[in-house]
Amino acid sequence: MTLLIAMSLLLSITIVAAALLAIRGSQSLAISILAAGLVSLLASVQFLLLAAPDVAMTEAAIGSGLTTFLFFFVLGRVRGGEHD
Amino acid sequence: MAYIAMTTGFVLILIGLYGALTNRNILRMIVAFTVANTGVNLVMVAVGYLHGRTAPILDAAVPVAEAVERIIDPVPQALVLTAIVIGVGVTALMLAYAYKLYESKRTLDISAFKDLKW
Amino acid sequence: MIRRLFVVLLLFGLAMVFSGLMAGYSPDEVLNLSARYYAEHTAQDIGAANIVTAIIVTFRGLDTLGEVTVLFLTAAIVGLVLSHGRREGRGSGRELPPAGELLTTGTRLLVPLILLLGAYVFVNGHLTPGGGFQGGAILASAILLLLLTDPLRRISHRLITAIESTAGLVFVGIGLLGIVLAGGFLDNRILPIGSLGELFSAGAIPIIYSFIGLKVGAEFSSMLAHLSETEDL
Numbered sequence: 001m002t003l004l005i006a007m008s009l010l011l012s013i014t015i016v017a018a019a020l021l022a023i024r025g026s027q028s029l030a031i032s033i034l035a036a037g038l039v040s041l042l043a044s045v046q047f048l049l050l051a052a053p054d055v056a057m058t059e060a061a062i063g064s065g066l067t068t069f070l071f072f073f074v075l076g077r078v079r080g081g082e083h084d
Numbered sequence: 085m086a087y088i089a090m091t092t093g094f095v096l097i098l099i100g101l102y103g104a105l106t107n108r109n110i111l112r113m114i115v116a117f118t119v120a121n122t123g124v125n126l127v128m129v130a131v132g133y134l135h136g137r138t139a140p141i142l143d144a145a146v147p148v149a150e151a152v153e154r155i156i157d158p159v160p161q162a163l164v165l166t167a168i169v170i171g172v173g174v175t176a177l178m179l180a181y182a183y184k185l186y187e188s189k190r191t192l193d194i195s196a197f198k199d200l201k202w
Numbered sequence: 203m204i205r206r207l208f209v210v211l212l213l214f215g216l217a218m219v220f221s222g223l224m225a226g227y228s229p230d231e232v233l234n235l236s237a238r239y240y241a242e243h244t245a246q247d248i249g250a251a252n253i254v255t256a257i258i259v260t261f262r263g264l265d266t267l268g269e270v271t272v273l274f275l276t277a278a279i280v281g282l283v284l285s286h287g288r289r290e291g292r293g294s295g296r297e298l299p300p301a302g303e304l305l306t307t308g309t310r311l312l313v314p315l316i317l318l319l320g321a322y323v324f325v326n327g328h329l330t331p332g333g334g335f336q337g338g339a340i341l342a343s344a345i346l347l348l349l350l351t352d353p354l355r356r357i358s359h360r361l362i363t364a365i366e367s368t369a370g371l372v373f374v375g376i377g378l379l380g381i382v383l384a385g386g387f388l389d390n391r392i393l394p395i396g397s398l399g400e401l402f403s404a405g406a407i408p409i410i411y412s413f414i415g416l417k418v419g420a421e422f423s424s425m426l427a428h429l430s431e432t433e434d435l
Contacts, residue, residue, distance in 0.1 A: 050089055052132075074183050
């Protein structure tokens, strides 16, 4: 049980760090998008620890997979707008 | 466990809102919204968690007779499943509008769009 | 600077609200009434081993119908917003280097397997974690792989629309059959419930969830195809 709690705590710290990386305005947008995808992916592991495998699968496939690609499709089109 | 996940969720909501309110680039705002979205999902699943219980799937390990004593609350999970799917739809919609906005003004800076301001 | 101060103040207030919620939260020791009902009655009334699936497809089936409707509207609006003024023909005229041998061969190898995995996930939705939404996303990722290999490829929108509307009509049709043959809209007992834990059990749930999977996969594919068919600005 303590192992589970330690894992959950470590995961939470990583999630918050990735989220801070995702919203920082000073680095490239591609890294922001990847960090947001990482937040989703790690959150899906957290869902697994919370005994919600259905939600974990959905978050991993949809929230972290498809959303990241949707962002990259648009990012590829608006190359000039990245530094606004 | 539930407390850890819930705190993480609330912190994610705050981080996401901070990012959405302070960034001026529309794409960065959308990224921040997806972070906040993940936070809301995390809080909701954490509310349904009961200490020491297992996933709501009946099999050899969780026989039907013991289900009430062994499983966690399945309702928040069903709700969050819906929320994730709707969330990606909303994100796709925001991205499509961001593309159209860039097409019209050639910039993603939110302060350049003041046509409705007076 | 003042703006940022306001933002921080606002978030501080929100943080106070959240900490109040956290302080007042005490975890339940036993299931609440609705969850207890689902836990006790799913096995004999619905016959699905995965209670989350039972809730999504039958107990709250109407919510799911609304959800796929919202997704359909989103896909339609994305198509509408992005289709304006798109030039016909293949791509925007720019020359792309061909995709690498590895990606091309890998795609040819992986796409059928990914489609198979997607179908497996949504057919087994009533037994294992997974179901129509996850399976649909996996189907869409096969389309995504095709788009990555050849960015100028045009996915047939007519095919996607046909799959989506057929799946939606069948979903509603099965729901209406439930009114005629069983207890109400989207009742799964139009087919025998069978024994818990087998593939052909839980009445109409595998069929309904398969069509939801096809519909969701078609909707995600159409969103991806529309976003990838936009032109460079």
